[in-house]
Amino acid sequence: MRTKIKKYSRFIRPLIVLFDIIIINSVLYYFADQGYLNAEFLVYINFVWLFIAYFTKFYSVYRYTHIARLVTYLLSQFSVFILAFFAFFSIFREGEIINEQFNIIISFTVLITFFKLFFFFLLKTYRLSGKNYRNVIVFGSSKSAKNVIQLFKSKQDLGYRFYGFFADKKDYSDMYLGNITEGLNYTTEENIDEVYCESDSISKQQLRVIRNYCSKNNIDFNLIPEEKDIYSKDLKLTHYGTIPILKPKKLPFEKIETHILKRTFDILFSFIVCVFILSWLLPILWIVVKINSKGDFLFKQLRDGADGNQFYCYKIRSMKVNTLADKISTTKNDDRITSVGSFLRKTSLDELPQFFNVLKGDMSIVGPRPHMNVQTKKYLVEIENYLFRNSVKPGITGLAQVSGYRGEIKRKSDIDHRVKLDVFYIENWSFFLDIKIIAQTILNIFKGQDKAY
Structure with missing residues (x-):
């Protein structure tokens, strides 16, 4: 070595x-x-x-x-x-x-x-300034390889000192240094730290030789995927004995650590909100709502939770007491909405009691929004993958809501986009994504949204 x-x-x-x-x-x-x-x-x-x-x-x-x-x-x-x-x-x-x-x-x-x-x-x-750099070369001359080469040349602050590329197919570019065999000798002579290979113009045998050479000489080996490559982030490499097998990666919510991290954050965040905000804000809102119209302060409605388990979702009442609350969703200029209720809905303050739902474990801070039961029965039949969104806890806010798909559903495309975003969230969950959604939700409260009525 x-x-x-x-x-x-x-x-x-x-x-x-x-x-x-x-x-x-x-x-x-x-x-x-x-x-x-x-x-x-x-x-x-x-x-x-x-x-x-x-x-x-x-x-x-x-x-x-x-x-x-x-x-x-x-x-x-x-x-x-x-x-x-x-x-x-x-x-x-x-x-x-x-x-x-x-x-x-x-x-x-x-x-x-x-x-x-x-x-x-x-x-x-x-x-x-030319310090703290890593010497790199590229094997191959495909479009993917040239994209990486362009990155090294244009982003000097990344700290990569790009020497050139090697390929068996002769190239008259000023960055072309020779064939694959010459490239292996070059790595030793110039003290190369990292090698990048693409598999379009390089044979499997050559890739194996390059990788073995890098391993023996303590050089970082990196593979540049082809644009048409079938491998994706959804696959992982495992081995049955010595036989390599590609298997689908577990979705984030199939991992126990995801549930532990998400639940811990839900409890801590909700506890802070309840103690430092709801403890004084809810009494004030109770007085305002009761003065504005007759009826209970809190409105509860049966919704579907994770795995089909039903729970009562709490909201601050924003409508006059009516018999259609469980049958017809809110529409623009809905005459059932009170004057105070209109303000509560525009600022999303009516959703605040759902932090108690989170503490109880029925909901999460971030997740697919729970729909009315009458809507759920309808969309289960009409919308592909609708049931998949019920595999996780519903949320106070969600990716669909901060992306503009909230409130009244006028067209089938509205619920289609909403479900697609919910499915994307479930399949691509990360703690960073939750933080981003929460931050965007807070920002939207101050900016206002067209469909917040």
């Missing part, structure tokens, strides 16, 4: 982790309250930070990571961490309020976010 030039990229991530831990403990020491400076809390907060970071992939930042992904990591990490921070006092200190709680949280958030972004752009600038 060849000896490679020593590079220090592997130390970057551990140092950033250590730096974040130092920030967290320094902030706690600065505010110096006995509620924080004790072994119980310090062990808890450091462990929770690292535990959450593992699931949110907070430190899975590579040289090719986009800034949008980094922002998503920050939102995901702090959304859960802040809940966990307050949960300590709710669970272990019986709701005790320690001095400077919010100042500490703000300090954590601002300092870590600042340094996270600072190091991100610092490394990009450093790489633009």
Whole structure:
């Protein structure tokens, strides 16, 4: 095995982790309250930070990571961490309020976010100067290979020093360096760190030779998929003995860790909302609703939950008491809606009691919206894959709702698009997607939506 030039990229991530831990403990020491400076809390907060970071992939930042992904990591990490921070006092200190709680949280958030972004752009600038690079070459000359080549040439801040490509079919490009055999010798001579191969113009035998060569010489081997390749992210490679088999990957909700993470987040988020918002807002809304019209404050309606289990979905009553509530959904300029109810529906405040449904376990913060039972019976017959959306808990908000498909269903295409987005959510769930949907929901409340009536 060849000896490679020593590079220090592997130390970057551990140092950033250590730096974040130092920030967290320094902030706690600065505010110096006995509620924080004790072994119980310090062990808890450091462990929770690292535990959450593992699931949110907070430190899975590579040289090719986009800034949008980094922002998503920050939102995901702090959304859960802040809940966990307050949960300590709710669970272990019986709701005790320690001095400077919010100042500490703000300090954590601002300092870590600042340094996270600072190091991100610092490394990009450093790489633009020609430092912290990885030497790469490409085997092959197909369109897929040339797309990768163009990426290396145009994105200098990624830190890849592209030398050229090798292919048995001669190419008169200035980046063409020779045939496949010459390329293997070149990797040793020029101390290449990574090799990228495409399988369109390279035979399976050649790919096997290249991969074995890379393995023996401690070179990272990467395969560029063909555009027409049948392999996809929905397949995974496994082995029956020594025979490789492609099997469908498990969907996110078929994994127990998905349910644990989602349920934990649901409980913590709902608990915070109920304690800090609903505890004072619901009494005010109760007075306003009762003054505005006769009837109960809360409206409950039987809906289908996960696996067909029915539950009562709670809402703040926004209509006059009527006999059609369980038969006909709301329409634009519906004369059943009260003046206060119109405001509640436009701002989605009528949905707030559903956080109690979440705490009970009937619903989730994010998921397919539950429809009226009369609608469910109709769509089960008319819409393909409609039943699939009932395989998970319904949500207070969902991907379809933040994508503009909420409220009245006027055309068949409305429910078609809604179901497609629900199915996409179930098949592609991630914690980041939930955070994005929640953030978009909050934004839509202030922006307003045309179908919020």
